Amino acid sequence: MQRRRRESLAVQSGELKVGAGHAYGVWATYPLLGTKSEHLKDLLEWLRRLKTDEPRPDLIFLQAPRDAEFSSLEKLRCELEASFPELHLGLVSGKAEWLRQALETWHAARLEAGPETSTKEIQELASLAQARNKILELRFTSLPALQDHLPFLKSLPSLSLSLESSEPIGDYRRLVSRLAAEGIRHPLHLSVAARHFQDLILEAASSLGSLLMDGIGDSIEVSGVSLEEATRLPFNALQACRLRISKAEFIACPSCGRTLFDLQETTQRIKTKTQHLKGVKIAIMGCIVNGPGEMADADFGYVGGGPGRIHLYVGKECVQKNIPSEIADEKLIELIKKHDRWVEPPAA
Ligand code: SF4
Known part of the structure; x- marks a missing residue:
């Protein structure tokens, strides 16, 4: 502190x-x-x-x-x-x-x-x-x-x-x-x-x-x-140091035997899509056993709910369960938009 x-x-x-x-x-x-x-x-x-x-x-x-x-x-x-x-x-x-x-x-x-x-x-x-x-x-x-x-x-x-x-x-x-x-x-x-x-x-x-x-x-x-x-x-x-926020922040669990998806690849993919969201904090957690408790003060959570299934969180509340992983990124972005935290990425 x-x-x-x-x-x-x-x-x-x-x-x-x-x-x-x-x-x-x-x-x-x-x-x-x-x-x-x-x-x-x-x-x-x-x-x-x-x-x-x-x-x-x-x-x-x-x-x-x-x-x-x-x-x-x-x-x-x-x-x-x-x-x-x-x-x-x-x-x-x-x-x-x-x-x-x-x-x-x-x-x-x-x-x-x-x-x-x-x-x-x-x-x-x-x-x-x-x-x-x-x-x-x-x-x-x-x-x-x-x-x-x-x-x-x-x-x-x-x-x-x-x-x-x-x-x-x-x-x-x-x-x-x-x-x-x-x-x-x-x-x-x-x-x-x-x-x-x-x-x-x-x-x-x-x-x-x-x-x-x-x-x-x-x-x-x-x-x-x-x-x-x-x-x-x-x-x-x-x-x-959380003294000046200039980009999105990501928390990922270290992964273990319980991890339900490729944590590195998923984190990188979500980062690419959301890193322009200044001040938004997103947690990517491998399982629901310990993931929700380790998300600290993340605004949104992307958590492995089962094989090929994702739970989405807003703060500590689970708001969508068992989303097929193929559409989970899209659903996460929809959720961020719904909570007025989305801005379009700048043109390349
Ligand atoms: S959140 Fe789940 S998958 Fe990630 S390290 Fe903790 S127990 Fe393992």
């Missing part, structure tokens, strides 16, 4: 709101290798491939190359917005001057604060972000670097804080306790870097899951991975 969510202030850009109990945000960062149109190719292709019901990050940051001109970055923003006007775009840089300009036209700016960053620059950016109603994120290279600024951060208007950390669980927990001691309520952006591809799911699940279940974090991000993974992993972590 999630501990009480840390109380934080809100930051916002237009209708995009983070902190203060607003929906957990999923952010992603796209590193630009240059500032020509061709450097947006992968991002544009990915956005075009996304189906309308697939989640996309709430905020996409473009990481500016060091030697770029700000005017070139502006052109890229315009190009992206011309194709995808609904996107919220942010700029990442260590140069405060660029970010001052970005706060005029972009939705967000992330300052990579380094030893050369002055408190005056941070103060100016925070005031500008507040005046322009934009999101400013301050990214520190380590927990000690952020802690050095704590007394000063307290005086700033609301902004998002994040850390580069190889030990995010311990570092963010320590940060939260320091912020609480200072009475600082800036929202926190949890940034987790994938270090080893084979451990990616484990890393994201353990780091993000642990912190989220501690009530820590207002927005999340997995960096160092493809855009697909950078979107899929945070949304899955939020879904698993």
Whole structure:
């Protein structure tokens, strides 16, 4: 069970709101290798491939190359917005001057604060972000670097804080306790870097899951991975913690000697037909002996009633018995429609 969510202030850009109990945000960062149109190719292709019901990050940051001109970055923003006007775009840089300009036209700016960053620059950016109603994120290279600024951060208007950390669980927990001691309520952006591809799911699940279940974090991000993974992993972590539901949820029993149908194949088939139903929870259980008791809080249940026969449930109530398995998927969908939980899948 999630501990009480840390109380934080809100930051916002237009209708995009983070902190203060607003929906957990999923952010992603796209590193630009240059500032020509061709450097947006992968991002544009990915956005075009996304189906309308697939989640996309709430905020996409473009990481500016060091030697770029700000005017070139502006052109890229315009190009992206011309194709995808609904996107919220942010700029990442260590140069405060660029970010001052970005706060005029972009939705967000992330300052990579380094030893050369002055408190005056941070103060100016925070005031500008507040005046322009934009999101400013301050990214520190380590927990000690952020802690050095704590007394000063307290005086700033609301902004998002994040850390580069190889030990995010311990570092963010320590940060939260320091912020609480200072009475600082800036929202926190949890940034987790994938270090080893084979451990990616484990890393994201353990780091993000642990912190989220501690009530820590207002927005999340997995960096160092493809855009697909950078979107899929945070949304899955939020879904698993039941903090932001972006697709249907399925519970299947582990199967045993009592299982009355091919559990894997049936689960996969039902998933294919219903996974677009955001927020609907479907249980697929192999038998009626233990299945109904193990469906937890599923909205609908598909349970083996006998050889070639299926019982359908709404919540814990069995509403249709002994349906021939050949038509059981159809009957399940009819039931979902009858309870106003169905929407048509998006066109492929
Ligand atoms: S629900 Fe039935 S089939 Fe599935 S694991 Fe439990 S006892 Fe076995």
